[in-house]
Amino acid sequence: xxxxxxxxxxxxxxxxxxxxxxxxxxxxxxxxxxxxxxxxxxxxxxxxxxxxxxxxxxxxxxxxxxxxxxxxxxxxxxxxxxxxxxxxxxxxxxxxxxxxxxxxxxxxxxxxxxxxxxxxxxxxxxxxxxxxxxxxxxxxxxxxxxxxxxxxxxxx
Amino acid sequence: xxxxxxxxxxxxxxxxxxxxxxxxxxxxxxxxxxxxxxxxxxxxxxxxxxxxxxxxxxxxxxxxxxxxxxxxxxxxxxxxxxxxxxxxxxxxxxxxxxxxxxxxxxxxxxxxxxxxxxxxxxxxxxxxxxxxxxxxxxxxxxxxxxxxxxxxxxxxxxxxxxxxxxxxxxxxxxxxxxxxxxxxxxxxxxxxxxxxxxxxxxxxxxxxxxxxxxxxxxxxxxxxxxxxxxxxxxxxxxxxxxxxxxxxxxxxxxxxxxxxxxxxxxxxxxxxxxxxxxxxxxxxxxxxxxxxxxxxxxxxxxxxxxxxx
Numbered sequence: 001x002x003x004x005x006x007x008x009x010x011x012x013x014x015x016x017x018x019x020x021x022x023x024x025x026x027x028x029x030x031x032x033x034x035x036x037x038x039x040x041x042x043x044x045x046x047x048x049x050x051x052x053x054x055x056x057x058x059x060x061x062x063x064x065x066x067x068x069x070x071x072x073x074x075x076x077x078x079x080x081x082x083x084x085x086x087x088x089x090x091x092x093x094x095x096x097x098x099x100x101x102x103x104x105x106x107x108x109x110x111x112x113x114x115x116x117x118x119x120x121x122x123x124x125x126x127x128x129x130x131x132x133x134x135x136x137x138x139x140x141x142x143x144x145x146x147x148x149x150x151x152x153x154x155x156x
Numbered sequence: 157x158x159x160x161x162x163x164x165x166x167x168x169x170x171x172x173x174x175x176x177x178x179x180x181x182x183x184x185x186x187x188x189x190x191x192x193x194x195x196x197x198x199x200x201x202x203x204x205x206x207x208x209x210x211x212x213x214x215x216x217x218x219x220x221x222x223x224x225x226x227x228x229x230x231x232x233x234x235x236x237x238x239x240x241x242x243x244x245x246x247x248x249x250x251x252x253x254x255x256x257x258x259x260x261x262x263x264x265x266x267x268x269x270x271x272x273x274x275x276x277x278x279x280x281x282x283x284x285x286x287x288x289x290x291x292x293x294x295x296x297x298x299x300x301x302x303x304x305x306x307x308x309x310x311x312x313x314x315x316x317x318x319x320x321x322x323x324x325x326x327x328x329x330x331x332x333x334x335x336x337x338x339x340x341x342x343x344x345x346x347x348x349x350x351x352x353x354x355x356x357x358x359x360x361x362x363x364x365x366x367x368x369x370x371x372x373x374x375x376x377x378x379x380x381x382x383x384x385x386x387x388x389x390x391x392x393x394x395x396x397x398x399x400x401x402x403x404x405x406x407x408x409x410x411x412x413x414x415x416x417x418x419x420x421x422x423x424x425x426x427x428x429x430x431x432x433x434x435x436x437x438x439x440x441x442x443x444x445x446x447x448x449x450x451x452x453x454x455x456x457x458x459x460x461x462x463x464x465x
Contacts, residue, residue, distance in 0.1 A: 018166075019165075019166040019167075019168070019210075020161055020164050020166040020198065020208065021161060022195070022199075040199050041196045041199060041200070042192055042195075042196060042262070042263055043375055045262060048262055054236075054265045055261055055265055056265055057192075057262045057263065057266075060191050060192050060263075060266065061191060061195070062166055062188075062195065062210070064166050064210055065212060108261070127261060129260050129261070129373065129374030130263065131260070
């Protein structure tokens with residue numbers, strides 16, 4: 001089985017699969033099932049991960065493009081048992097309903113705050129525009145991200 | 157569905173030279189850039205089986221730089237890089253706006269301008285802007301390089317002037333002539349529609365207009381996309397360029413509409429004449445995203461908005 005070596009959430013990891021297999025599948029088969037498949041065609045953002053710090057849809061990323069990369073999945077956002085400020089905000093502000101879109105939403109917000117610790121609502125809406133919520137809970141999601149910025153004074 | 161991946165090969169050459177060599181030795185091989193189009197087609201079960209050559213490690217094909225009075229963009233430059241380029245924002249601002257309206261951020265982080273061109277969708281968002289800027293493509297193969305005007309590159313639906321073994325290497329934007337929009341003026345951040353420099357600043361400089369019409373601002377594929385640039389001399393149109401997406405089998409430069417406007421006084425009769433010619437120049441269709449009738453109406457409305465600003 002072909003394989004690529006990369007770093008996933010800080011750990012050196014070997015992901016197995018065809019070079020054109022979806023990074024999404026390789027991540028989930030490795031046991032990290034927090035990354036979700038929604039549409040499978042780059043429209044919904046549920047499969048979002050950070051590839052070398054950059055938000056990508058893992059359903060559209062061939063495994064070959066992850067060779068040597070550093071990947072952050074939703075499992076790498078919290079520190080041990082302590083939730084990240086963004087995750088805590090989603091809990092406190094009702095930003096999660098059914099939960100399928102939540103990992104992608106959190107990672108899109110995480111990437112935004114890493115670039116801009118103090119975004120306005122308009123910037124949050126642009127950064128999360130590639131993430132769909134079938135429960136249509138968008139307002140509380142935007143509120144959650146704004147709340148996280150205030151709570152942390154930026155990314156903690 | 158899970159495609160039968162053993163019918164596919166994805167090889168990763170270490171450099172542009174290796175990639176060109178691989179493409180020369182395997183004439184049926186196809187280039188693979190960011191994957192934001194091809195992976196969708198693969199998942200849908202429609203990607204032709206065979207050999208694909210992964211390109212993102214070809215650093216020679218990235219970067220935005222000044223060249224010959226214009227600007228040269230490497231084909232592997234991502235939308236995100238284009239969106240944030242201050243050089244493009246000051247000289248060829250429609251490209252940054254088009255990039256910001258292509259997909260969402262995750263797509264913009266992976267999708268490349270060369271891939272967008274080679275995917276040859278008539279609904280692509282940057283090509284109308286490239287047509288208006290009179291872009292030239294530098295094509296490269298193991299045999300050498302050649303240049304083609306972008307306006308003659310798309311020859312029919314998904315048909316391109318691109319030989320087996322050839323890659324789009326760079327997209328070159330020539331100097332526009334006249335003055336450029338001043339460096340101190342920028343479209344307001346997040347502006348997705350029409351914009352112009354303040355009136356009074358228009359005389360003697362190219363003024364650009366770009367507007368994509370889709371179901372929503374992010375992620376939507378265009379129903380109609382319009383790019384225009386106009387150079388006024390007093391109340392007369394000294395020069396004008398118009399291009400549209402999603403109204404013909406390829407992105408379309410509306411040369412007859414331009415011809416009708418060039419040299420005319422910019423008034424309502426001139427706009428009405430241009431409107432009639434534009435209708436005869438486009439060939440929109442009904443499909444899942446829109447109807448021919450709606451597309452024709454919107455194309456005319458966008459022409460009117462462009463000329464009346």
